[in-house]
Amino acid sequence: MDLKKYEKLAALNLSEEEEKRISKDLTDIINYFEILKEVNTDNVEPLVYTKGAKLFMRKDEKQKSLNKESLKKNRELFNGNFYKVKKIIGD
Amino acid sequence: MDILNKTVEEVASIARSGEVSVKEIAEQTINAIKQKDSKIKAFVHIDFDAVIKRSEELDAKKDKSGVLFGVPVAIKDNMNMKDTETTAGSKILSGYISPYDATVVEKLKNAGALIVGKTNMDEFAMGSSTENSAFFNTHNPVKPEYVPGGSSGGSAAAVKANEAIASLGSDTGGSIREPAAFCGVTGLKPTYGRVSRYGLIAFASSLDQIGPFGKTVKDTAIMLNAIAGFDPRDETSVQTEKEDFTELLGKDIKGKKIGVIKEVRDFELQEEVKNSFNDTVKALQNAGAIIEEVSIPHLKYALPVYYIIAPAEASANLARFDGVRYGLKVEGKDLRETYEKTRTEGFGTEVKRRILIGTFTLSAGYYDAYYLKASKVRRLISNDFEKAFSKVDALILPTTSTTAFKLGSITNPLQMYMNDIFTIPISLAGLPAISIPSGKDKKGLPIGMQLVGKWLAEKELLQIAYAVEQELGGKNGI
Numbered sequence: 001m002d003l004k005k006y007e008k009l010a011a012l013n014l015s016e017e018e019e020k021r022i023s024k025d026l027t028d029i030i031n032y033f034e035i036l037k038e039v040n041t042d043n044v045e046p047l048v049y050t051k052g053a054k055l056f057m058r059k060d061e062k063q064k065s066l067n068k069e070s071l072k073k074n075r076e077l078f079n080g081n082f083y084k085v086k087k088i089i090g091d
Numbered sequence: 092m093d094i095l096n097k098t099v100e101e102v103a104s105i106a107r108s109g110e111v112s113v114k115e116i117a118e119q120t121i122n123a124i125k126q127k128d129s130k131i132k133a134f135v136h137i138d139f140d141a142v143i144k145r146s147e148e149l150d151a152k153k154d155k156s157g158v159l160f161g162v163p164v165a166i167k168d169n170m171n172m173k174d175t176e177t178t179a180g181s182k183i184l185s186g187y188i189s190p191y192d193a194t195v196v197e198k199l200k201n202a203g204a205l206i207v208g209k210t211n212m213d214e215f216a217m218g219s220s221t222e223n224s225a226f227f228n229t230h231n232p233v234k235p236e237y238v239p240g241g242s243s244g245g246s247a248a249a250v251k252a253n254e255a256i257a258s259l260g261s262d263t264g265g266s267i268r269e270p271a272a273f274c275g276v277t278g279l280k281p282t283y284g285r286v287s288r289y290g291l292i293a294f295a296s297s298l299d300q301i302g303p304f305g306k307t308v309k310d311t312a313i314m315l316n317a318i319a320g321f322d323p324r325d326e327t328s329v330q331t332e333k334e335d336f337t338e339l340l341g342k343d344i345k346g347k348k349i350g351v352i353k354e355v356r357d358f359e360l361q362e363e364v365k366n367s368f369n370d371t372v373k374a375l376q377n378a379g380a381i382i383e384e385v386s387i388p389h390l391k392y393a394l395p396v397y398y399i400i401a402p403a404e405a406s407a408n409l410a411r412f413d414g415v416r417y418g419l420k421v422e423g424k425d426l427r428e429t430y431e432k433t434r435t436e437g438f439g440t441e442v443k444r445r446i447l448i449g450t451f452t453l454s455a456g457y458y459d460a461y462y463l464k465a466s467k468v469r470r471l472i473s474n475d476f477e478k479a480f481s482k483v484d485a486l487i488l489p490t491t492s493t494t495a496f497k498l499g500s501i502t503n504p505l506q507m508y509m510n511d512i513f514t515i516p517i518s519l520a521g522l523p524a525i526s527i528p529s530g531k532d533k534k535g536l537p538i539g540m541q542l543v544g545k546w547l548a549e550k551e552l553l554q555i556a557y558a559v560e561q562e563l564g565g566k567n568g569i
Binding site: 001003006007009010011012013014018021022025026028029030032033035036039041044045046047048049050054055056058066067070071073074075083085086087088 | 173174186187188189190191283284297323326327329330389391392395396398399406410413415416417418425426427429430431432434435438440443444446447448450451452454461463464465466467468469470471473504505519520521546
């Protein structure tokens with residue numbers, strides 16, 4: 001498994017030591033998944049949410065949203081309304 | 092009067108009558124925590140002044156009718172409570188102050204509970220021993236050199252050590268039931284969708300469910316009364332009528348059919364666990380239940396299915412932790428590097444391992460072979476349970492195949508995952524299940540038995556669990 005590729009997809013950048021440790025575990029774990037090949041799943045529909053969860057509609061009414069004062073306890077807001085990040089558009 | 096060895100019902104009634112003020116209850120709880128928690132380490136964030144303030148507010152209340160009035164309740168550190176630090180056991184959330192209350196917290200407050208503090212857990216609920224907490228290990232109150240189980244280890248330990256009367260945990264693959272078994276308390280995982288997860292930090296959204304710990308079956312039933320119910324803010328929330336989950340407690344279980352799963356015999360069980368299982372089956376028979384054998388043919392596939400599905404969902408859910416809006420932020424030269432540095436420094440090894448597994452199984456070229464395949468086998472497992480429940484009213488099996496293990500003794504992740512072999516299949520099917528104390532092993536470590544109910548049949552499940560608890564009561568009663 002090309003660990004670097006998946007690190008990049010997951011926005012992680014592991015140290016060499018951590019890579020070594022994790023890469024062996026991942027190989028073992030993924031090998032363990034092979035047992036599922038025994039199971040015949042022809043014509044079986046995947047199950048994601050167990051029964052019960054039914055989509056519902058709510059009235060289109062104004063609702064309370066998060067209070068800015070409590071958001072500010074975590075990060076300073078720029079111009080009172082925005083989170084500040086480094087520039088992402090090239091010159 | 093020593094409040095902390097009492098049940099939820101007793102404490103609420105004492106507090107309501109005014110015999111003991113909520114402030115005195117708060118003081119006793121704080122003293123107990125100060126005295127014991129340096130050894131147990133169940134709590135990760137606690138503000139004693141805030142607890143006293145909350146108790147005074149409760150004392151000043153005219154309406155004392157809440158089912159949890161004055162009852163000290165601890166909550167797992169992955170539930171948002173306004174103006175408190177919520178870290179999900181992770182460094183990446185250190186310093187994060189919740190801007191709102193989770194639905195369960197709102198409901199606890201409405202029921203008059205005295206919320207004590209946040210309990211330790213495996214980082215993002217990924218683990219079975221609470222050793223994956225970024226902060227410290229929690230110790231099993233029965234024997235401190237042993238793990239309390241996980242991931243809700245702190246919540247189970249707090250109740251066992253009488254540092255709280257009841258607590259909330261979350262269960263994705265066994266994270267309430269396994270620590271309940273290891274610590275010798277009662278832990279209930281409700282039906283998927285029964286309790287709102289709004290404000291719960293998500294791990295694997297098709298599995299996560301909040302539930303209570305208590306000393307007794309009745310305590311967990313009263314807690315469920317307080318926290319259950321439809322919530323439009325959680326789109327997987329099930330629309331149900333309001334129920335009283337204590338209604339059937341004490342009612343005869345004569346003639347109820349209880350299934351014993353044939354395939355459980357294929358797994359190796361610790362001798363004392365096996366004996367305790369047989370004793371519990373006998374207890375059910377003594378109470379008038381009829382035991383029948385049922386089959387869950389795909390049982391052994393549940394573990395690999397879970398370890399594909401849960402990390403896949405986690406890899407998506409944990410993408411939100413990027414350092415921009417809250418918690419840890421490690422600056423890099425550009426935004427991309429800021430994300431990478433924050434996440435690499437903020438997440439612990441097990442979390443990284445699962446994010447990478449999930450990223451791999453969802454990636455182009457592997458999706459069908461892993462994620463899709465696992466979701467299909469999940470359907471087969473769910474069908475197996477459905478078939479079993481066409482014949483019986485509940486199932487019984489051990490919560491875990493062994494009792495608690497020593498801190499630091501399991502270092503191989505696959506071996507750690509095996510702790511959840513009997514809890515995961517039920518989570519995949521979304522069914523309610525409860526772990527109750529059923530005995531002790533030679534070392535004195537608690538053993539837990541798991542009863543599984545039909546979909547949304549918590550009332551009946553609790554009725555059966557209560558009957559077993561009464562039958563076993565002599566040696567395991569509190």
